[in-house]
Amino acid sequence: MTRILMKGAEAVGEAAIKAGCRHFFGYPITPQNEIPEYMSRRLPQVGGTYVQGESEVASINMLFGCAGAGVRVMTSSSSPGISLMQEGISYIAGAELPVVIINMVRGGPGLGGIQPAQSDYFQATRGGGHGDYFTMVLAPATVQEAVELVMDAFDLADKYRNPVLVLGDGIIGQMMEPVEFPEKEPARFEKPWATTGCKGREPNIVKSLLLDPYALEEHNRKLQQKYERMKREDVRVETVDLEGAEVVLCAYGTTSRVCRTAMERLKEKGVRVGLIRPITLFPFPEKTVQALDPKKVKFILTVEMSLGQMVQDVKLFTEGRIPVHFFGRTGGVVPTPQEVVHEVLKHLGKEVEK
Amino acid sequence: MSAPAKPIFQKPESLRDRPTHYCPGCTHGIAHRLVAEALDDLGLRERAVGVAPVGCSVLAYNYFNCDFQEAAHGRAPALATGIKRGRPDTIVFTYQGDGDLASIGMAEIIHAANRGEKITVVFINNAIYGMTGGQMAPTTLVGQKTTTSPYGRDPEQIGWPIRMAELISTLTAPVYVTRQALYTPQLVRKARKAVREAFRLQAEEKGFTFVELLSTCPTGWGLTPVEALEWGKEKMMDYFPLGEFKKPGEEEGGAK
Numbered sequence: 001m002t003r004i005l006m007k008g009a010e011a012v013g014e015a016a017i018k019a020g021c022r023h024f025f026g027y028p029i030t031p032q033n034e035i036p037e038y039m040s041r042r043l044p045q046v047g048g049t050y051v052q053g054e055s056e057v058a059s060i061n062m063l064f065g066c067a068g069a070g071v072r073v074m075t076s077s078s079s080p081g082i083s084l085m086q087e088g089i090s091y092i093a094g095a096e097l098p099v100v101i102i103n104m105v106r107g108g109p110g111l112g113g114i115q116p117a118q119s120d121y122f123q124a125t126r127g128g129g130h131g132d133y134f135t136m137v138l139a140p141a142t143v144q145e146a147v148e149l150v151m152d153a154f155d156l157a158d159k160y161r162n163p164v165l166v167l168g169d170g171i172i173g174q175m176m177e178p179v180e181f182p183e184k185e186p187a188r189f190e191k192p193w194a195t196t197g198c199k200g201r202e203p204n205i206v207k208s209l210l211l212d213p214y215a216l217e218e219h220n221r222k223l224q225q226k227y228e229r230m231k232r233e234d235v236r237v238e239t240v241d242l243e244g245a246e247v248v249l250c251a252y253g254t255t256s257r258v259c260r261t262a263m264e265r266l267k268e269k270g271v272r273v274g275l276i277r278p279i280t281l282f283p284f285p286e287k288t289v290q291a292l293d294p295k296k297v298k299f300i301l302t303v304e305m306s307l308g309q310m311v312q313d314v315k316l317f318t319e320g321r322i323p324v325h326f327f328g329r330t331g332g333v334v335p336t337p338q339e340v341v342h343e344v345l346k347h348l349g350k351e352v353e354k
Numbered sequence: 355m356s357a358p359a360k361p362i363f364q365k366p367e368s369l370r371d372r373p374t375h376y377c378p379g380c381t382h383g384i385a386h387r388l389v390a391e392a393l394d395d396l397g398l399r400e401r402a403v404g405v406a407p408v409g410c411s412v413l414a415y416n417y418f419n420c421d422f423q424e425a426a427h428g429r430a431p432a433l434a435t436g437i438k439r440g441r442p443d444t445i446v447f448t449y450q451g452d453g454d455l456a457s458i459g460m461a462e463i464i465h466a467a468n469r470g471e472k473i474t475v476v477f478i479n480n481a482i483y484g485m486t487g488g489q490m491a492p493t494t495l496v497g498q499k500t501t502t503s504p505y506g507r508d509p510e511q512i513g514w515p516i517r518m519a520e521l522i523s524t525l526t527a528p529v530y531v532t533r534q535a536l537y538t539p540q541l542v543r544k545a546r547k548a549v550r551e552a553f554r555l556q557a558e559e560k561g562f563t564f565v566e567l568l569s570t571c572p573t574g575w576g577l578t579p580v581e582a583l584e585w586g587k588e589k590m591m592d593y594f595p596l597g598e599f600k601k602p603g604e605e606e607g608g609a610k
Contacts, residue, residue: 023440049439053432054465061429061462065436068423069403073440091426195421195437197444199400205415207406207424 003180008143009034009076009173012102012166013042015150016074020186021100022048023073025062027055027081030114031170032104035076056081060088060101067097068206070194072154072186076102078170079120080111082128089163090129093223094208098157098189100150101135102166104173107332115332116170116254121309124167125282132220134227136164136234137281139252143177149279151182156234158189160226167281169305171254171334230283237285238277245274247344248292250314251303252278255335259303262340271344276300281310286317299323299347303340306330366390368399370419377484379579381536381569382410385478386417388542388567389449392550393420396557398445403437405430405447407454410484414449428459431466434473445556447474453483456492456516463522470527470561474552477518480569481590488574492516495593500574515593519566523599529561531600535568537587541596548598560602568594 006014013035016024024039040050053059059075066073077085082103092099105120107113124137136156140146146168153164195204210216238256240263242248247266249259256277266273278285292300300322302311311326318324327343329335345351365371368390376382393399402420406412408427415422421444425433430448438446455463455477463475482500483489490503493515497506507515519533530552534545545567552563568590570582577585 023436025436051435051439051469054461058429058432058435058462058465061426061432062436062439064425064429065405065423065433065438066440067436068433069437069440069444071440073436087426088429095424195403195423195444196441197401197403198419198421203415203419203421205422205424207415207422209412209424 003178005176006143006179007034007174007176008146008168009104010038011143011147011179012076012150012173013038014181015147016100016154017042017046017048018181019072019151019154021072021074021154022046023066023071024048024075025051025053025059025066025073026075026077027053027059029078029081031106032076032078032102032173034173035102056084057087060085060092063099064088064092064095064097067092067099068095068195070191070196074100074102076104078104078106079108079117082120082123086129089135090127090131090133091208092163093127093133093135094131095206096161097163097206098161099163100153100157100166101163102150102168105167105169107330113332114170116334117305117330117332118169118253118255119306119309119330120167121281121304121306124165125284125313133223134282136160136162136230137167138164139167139279139281140172141253141256141277143172143175144179146172147179147181155187158187160230162226167253169254227283234280235283235285235287236279237288238279239288240275240277242274242276242292244296245272246296246298247271247273247348248276248297248300249273249303249340250276250300250310252281252310255303255305258335258337259340261337262344265337265341266344269345271348273344278310284313284317289314289317290319292318292322294321297322299325301325301327301340301343301347303335304328305334366394368393368402368419370417372417374417375413376410377573379570379572379582380410381480382478384536384542385476385567385569386414388546388549389447389476390418391546392553395550396553398553398557401443402445402447404449405433405437407448407450409451409454411449411451411478412485428454428457429462430454430459431462431471431473431475435466435469435471438471438473445553447476447553449476450478451484452477452479452481452491452493456518467522467528467562467564468525472556472559472561474556474563475565476549477564477566478569479518479566479594480571480574481515482571482574484571484574488571495589517594519564519599522564527562528564528600529602530555530563532564532598533566533568533594533596535586535591535596536570537568537583537591555602
């Protein structure tokens with residue numbers, strides 16, 4: 001096992017290959033172009049196929065076809081491109097196909113900007129397209145964690161026959177950090193439903209169309225049971241210093257690292273501060289939030305690179321028992337530790353340094 | 355004692371024994387049969403993966419007796435790309451109507467053709483949206499009345515019907531591009547050969563193959579099945595000429 005210095009985007013690509021992914025379809029968009037570039041270079045070396053689609057719309061549908069044929073497959077994009085993929089993601093969720101989608105989030109709405117953001121939380125955690133479905137959403141905070149989550153994403157996609165979204169941001173993709181690739185053989189999943197040619201069996205049909213409302217209702221209930229199973233078996237969260245905390249920060253991905261620095265400074269000022277870092281954004285670590293003791297925790301401060309998206313989930317699962325405050329920067333601006341410290345002190349009613 | 359009776363006509367193995375939802379007189383039944391016969395003749399059924407479109411043939415997977423995927427509107431060539439790249443040993447075909455292929459799916463069909471995906475596209479052109487109730491299609495003829503062109507298609511407003519076979523034949527990668535019609539038994543026999551040729555070329559891994567089949571929509575056209583065949587012969591074949599626009603060996607665009 002060796003540690004190597006690697007750019008986040010390239011590490012994501014190599015992690016996919018280590019997970020047994022040999023097919024990548026995508027369309028260029030900043031700030032994630034290093035992923036398709038890496039895949040176009042590496043996949044032919046390992047007997048794989050890279051195809052640059054004519055659009056994100058086409059690329060996600062190539063994933064549909066390839067996953068429907070029982071093959072591990074991935075795409076990557078950034079916010080405006082992910083919006084274009086929502087049609088296909090809805091069909092993929094409906095047809096119960098395992099795919100992995102990387103979103104290196106940038107500022108929006110519209111063409112927005114190309115700097116890092118977390119403003120696609122709503123889209124990612126609420127299905128994103130039309131219909132009654134969810135995608136699983138994994139949010140890495142370091143390049144090392146991006147590697148591990150991308151590798152796990154393929155197994156989770158196969159376990160649930162569901163799209164898995166890895167929600168990074170421009171910083172995770174562009175930053176260089178030391179990484180180790182876990183040495184493990186890709187898990188093997190039987191896919192008797194895949195369209196591989198019907199030799200020796202009845203034909204398989206991969207589809208999302210159910211014209212009979214009772215059949216569609218039953219199908220949607222079956223999907224719902226899958227999401228409930230995710231909540232039981234695959235919630236991931238990191239907590240830091242929650243024991244005895246009077247203030248709890250809640251942040252994911254890049255902003256959780258800003259919060260870690262802010263926590264050190266707050267502790268120097270005598271503030272007992274803890275952190276909840278959701279790693280799965282769907283399923284959300286609701287039990288961790290619910291378990292906070294209103295007698296001990298004065299408030300929760302949710303910090304995001306958006307103007308308040310995940311904070312709605314934090315409020316939802318706090319159920320009004322603990323005050324929830326919010327601090328965010330948007331449009332590609334990253335909050336500073338000093339700003340987070342300032343917010344915490346302000347809500348504690350303490351003297352705030354100018 | 356007489357020899358056991360030898361059937362001279364029966365249902366292809368590649369079709370299921372199941373009534374279709376198609377309107378009386380619709381030529382989808384013929385087109386389905388031609389595809390199924392080609393798969394049977396070439397022994398490809400057990401390797402075949404079809405891709406159904408959105409439109410009247412959205413339920414084609416209920417009638418074909420082979421693996422199938424059902425695509426979003428217009429995206430069948432993208433699905434087919436993913437299937438064929440993922441499993442190059444399969445025989446992949448899309449079956450698409452004119453709204454699906456020539457309107458909402460224009461980008462997907464042109465780029466799948468241009469990449470030379472080793473798939474077969476069966477394009478059903480009946481100049482109308484059937485499933486949604488007879489709206490104007492990109493191939494609706496000039497002057498043709500539909501529910502969204504009640505005064506007849508006006509090229510000043512909406513442009514001219516798109517000739518897809520000609521358009522695709524200008525690309526370098528496709529190996530076989532043809533337009534046939536399903537309006538008479540003679541034409542059907544020629545169409546049968548064309549469909550078979552397309553699948554044969556795919557089985558030989560030659561490249562992208564495209565068969566346009568001029569069809570009818572008696573319900574949408576407001577004609578009896580017999581009148582629809584006549585109208586197709588007279589009007590459709592006048593604007594959409596039959597022929598082979600590109601054959602193997604013609605590397606440059608075929609349309610001159």
